[in-house]
Amino acid sequence: MIKTINISKEDYLKYSDYAVKRLWKSKNKSSGFLRNMIVWFFLAIGFMFIFQVKATTFESFHWQSAAIAIAPFLIFIVAYYLNVRKFKMLCIPNENGLMIGEKTIEVNAEGITEANPLGNCFYRWKAIEAIEEHEGNIYIFVDNLLALILPPESFTSEEEKEEFKGLIKKYV
Numbered sequence: 001m002i003k004t005i006n007i008s009k010e011d012y013l014k015y016s017d018y019a020v021k022r023l024w025k026s027k028n029k030s031s032g033f034l035r036n037m038i039v040w041f042f043l044a045i046g047f048m049f050i051f052q053v054k055a056t057t058f059e060s061f062h063w064q065s066a067a068i069a070i071a072p073f074l075i076f077i078v079a080y081y082l083n084v085r086k087f088k089m090l091c092i093p094n095e096n097g098l099m100i101g102e103k104t105i106e107v108n109a110e111g112i113t114e115a116n117p118l119g120n121c122f123y124r125w126k127a128i129e130a131i132e133e134h135e136g137n138i139y140i141f142v143d144n145l146l147a148l149i150l151p152p153e154s155f156t157s158e159e160e161k162e163e164f165k166g167l168i169k170k171y172v
Contacts, residue, residue, distance in 0.1 A: 005149075023144055111171075112148065127143075137150065
């Protein structure tokens, strides 16, 4: 079976989000450093508030000091998310390069051949780790983080998509 596909930046961004979440879930069972920091921060504020309620009234609570104490944490959180977003945008591959653009995928008994204007790549069936579907996209993982992306527009019907997945699963 031969499929001609066209991968857009949006398809790649969906893939990268999914691949990182997939990798994170398989390697790490914790809830994340930033989430833990935020939870502990609010717990500390809560305990401090509880102990201060008995000692003072709301009229004498110094809100300016509380705002100054919270400001560095809020600045850190905003800066963290802005830097993560900037890093994500810097990691988008070139248009009409190896990941984004038009390519042809051929599936046969030996494996999968991916061809694009810059070259060809052949993957034997033992290299395929998983085939997964997310938001209509099919991802054929050939490594923990590397996958062949097949957007839903690559298929003319849902039956063709299921036939393609069945062909892959037959060999994997």
